[in-house]
Amino acid sequence: MASTAIVWLRRDLRVHDHPALHAAAAEFEHVVPLFVADARLTGGRFASAPRAAFLRGCLADLDAALAERGAGLVVRDGRPEELIPALAAQVGAAAVLWTSDVSPFARARDRAVTAALSAAGIAARPCPGNYLADISRPRTKTGKPFTVFTPFWKAERELERRSPLPAPGRLRLPAGLERGAPAPGPELADVLPEPFTVPGETAGRAAMAAWLDGPVDAYAARHDDLSGGTSGLSPHLRWGTISPRELEQRTLDRGGEGAAAFARQLAWRDFYAHVLLSFPDNARLEFQPRFRALAWHEDAAALRAWQEGRTGYPLVDAGMRQLAATGWMHNRARMVVGSFLTKDLHLDWRAGEAWFARLLLDGEPAQNNGNWQWIASTGVDPAPYFRRIFNPVLQQRKFDPQGAYVRRWVPELANVPLERLAEPWSMSAEEQAAAGCVIGRDYPAPIVDHAEERRVAIDRYRAVSA
Numbered sequence: 001m002a003s004t005a006i007v008w009l010r011r012d013l014r015v016h017d018h019p020a021l022h023a024a025a026a027e028f029e030h031v032v033p034l035f036v037a038d039a040r041l042t043g044g045r046f047a048s049a050p051r052a053a054f055l056r057g058c059l060a061d062l063d064a065a066l067a068e069r070g071a072g073l074v075v076r077d078g079r080p081e082e083l084i085p086a087l088a089a090q091v092g093a094a095a096v097l098w099t100s101d102v103s104p105f106a107r108a109r110d111r112a113v114t115a116a117l118s119a120a121g122i123a124a125r126p127c128p129g130n131y132l133a134d135i136s137r138p139r140t141k142t143g144k145p146f147t148v149f150t151p152f153w154k155a156e157r158e159l160e161r162r163s164p165l166p167a168p169g170r171l172r173l174p175a176g177l178e179r180g181a182p183a184p185g186p187e188l189a190d191v192l193p194e195p196f197t198v199p200g201e202t203a204g205r206a207a208m209a210a211w212l213d214g215p216v217d218a219y220a221a222r223h224d225d226l227s228g229g230t231s232g233l234s235p236h237l238r239w240g241t242i243s244p245r246e247l248e249q250r251t252l253d254r255g256g257e258g259a260a261a262f263a264r265q266l267a268w269r270d271f272y273a274h275v276l277l278s279f280p281d282n283a284r285l286e287f288q289p290r291f292r293a294l295a296w297h298e299d300a301a302a303l304r305a306w307q308e309g310r311t312g313y314p315l316v317d318a319g320m321r322q323l324a325a326t327g328w329m330h331n332r333a334r335m336v337v338g339s340f341l342t343k344d345l346h347l348d349w350r351a352g353e354a355w356f357a358r359l360l361l362d363g364e365p366a367q368n369n370g371n372w373q374w375i376a377s378t379g380v381d382p383a384p385y386f387r388r389i390f391n392p393v394l395q396q397r398k399f400d401p402q403g404a405y406v407r408r409w410v411p412e413l414a415n416v417p418l419e420r421l422a423e424p425w426s427m428s429a430e431e432q433a434a435a436g437c438v439i440g441r442d443y444p445a446p447i448v449d450h451a452e453e454r455r456v457a458i459d460r461y462r463a464v465s466a
């Protein structure tokens with residue numbers, strides 16, 4: 001009987017530089033590339049219509065890439081720990097390979113699948129592929145996981161790297177296997193007015209090549225510009241439609257200051273994966289126990305104003321509207337809106353995390369949680385809370401100096417003069433009339449006073465910091 005392996009694809013939806021797929025194609029005569037549609041993910045705590053549509057697009061592209069190589073994607077609905085051993089028995093698979101992952105959900109699921117496979121005498125083979133290196137390995141001098149980025153980055157930099165792998169040549173499915181197909185659903189354009197990017201490896205590789213062909217050189221200087229300057233590759237990294245390791249290698253091969261800064265930034269993704277892997281309780285709780293005593297305000301109207309981009313602070317509103325329209329937000333805006341939610345509105349960072357998880361195409365537990373805890377000052381990073389209270393007016397002046405970002409996403413402010421754009425409420429009645437933007441009618445008055453709320457936030461954090 002021909003040897004057979006299953007490659008269980010999850011958020012590694014590519015054929016290039018895919019260690020599990022590459023190994024299966026090299027070692028086994030038949031390969032079953034399998035995707036399991038798990039209702040706990042599509043309908044659970046982190047369900048997201050934009051990501052579900054993005055996923056469907058990625059699966060269609062992957063199916064085509066696999067079909068070109070002689071095998072299409074095999075799709076099943078159900079619980080992986082039941083379905084995978086059953087399929088392995090059906091096709092006589094000796095091994096199931098997959099790309100390892102870090103979230104508490106993913107690890108519990110993978111343990112259950114491993115146990116079921118072991119009981120059936122089938123090899124379970126987790127492989128690398130989601131990160132630059134083995135994120136479980138970096139340790140401090142005292143043998144602990146890292147809780148600060150820079151020393152983590154220095155340690156990870158020293159770890160050996162895989163060489164990027166080519167896409168497999170020919171793949172053969174076992175004869176007579178029914179393939180199945182993902183359940184149909186809306187297109188990305190049906191759930192987002194202006195989708196940020198096109199799903200799938202084909203689009204991901206094109207975006208990676210375009211980024212590395214020039215724009216990356218300006219990354220160090222331009223990454224904080226709200227109107228551009230970053231790669232926009234995060235949804236593709238999230239879904240594995242590009243390989244982080246291949247991206248890193250090609251970035252280093254390009255060389256230069258921009259590329260070096262970009263390669264360092266990629267390591268933040270590994271850092272937060274390392275953090276969640278090491279401290280799984282972070283998924284629900286503040287990393288710093290003292291901040292678990294913070295009593296967050298409950299204010300449904302304020303939360304809604306934030307979600308809908310109606311706070312009266314132009315940069316906050318621009319970011320939140322960019323998110324709702326495109327499924328993505330610039331990192332600088334993410335920090336500003338995160339600071340505003342937790343330090344101006346005093347609302348629970350978990351409410352922000354959940355809203356982001358619902359809309360972000362790149363939304364995923366390790367990155368979303370790590371960054372939300374960073375901006376709420378509750379996380380692994382030791383900077384004091386009073387340093388991370390962002391002034392939305394100053395941030396706008398600094399990172400959107402010509403007002404292009406704010407005018408793009410908050411069209412009510414299109415004709416507000418630049419010198420008033422960060423504080424439109426400071427316009428006189430005449431100026432408001434001339435700009436066609438009456439505060440309180442065409443655009444909201446600020447829902448809180450930043451200077452005042454900053455003091456409140458400091459008192460709140462100080463009170464539990466003893």
Ligand SMILES: Cc1cc2nc3c(=O)[nH]c(=O)nc-3n(C[C@H](O)[C@H](O)[C@H](O)COP(=O)(O)OP(=O)(O)OC[C@H]3O[C@@H](n4cnc5c(N)ncnc54)[C@H](O)[C@@H]3O)c2cc1C
Binds near residue numbers: 269270365
């Ligand atoms: C409150 C908040 C929530 C966030 N939630 C997520 C999330 O759910 N998923 C996510 O991928 N990123 C998240 N980020 C991090 C960051 O904003 C995005 O990774 C970045 O904006 C993606 O755009 P880009 O690909 O153009 O980034 P680039 O600047 O081009 O960076 C390249 C890649 O490096 C990685 N990266 C860059 N910055 C960070 C960072 N701060 N943390 C981790 N990885 C980083 C990403 O994979 C990114 O695609 C969050 C940031 C904040 C402040």
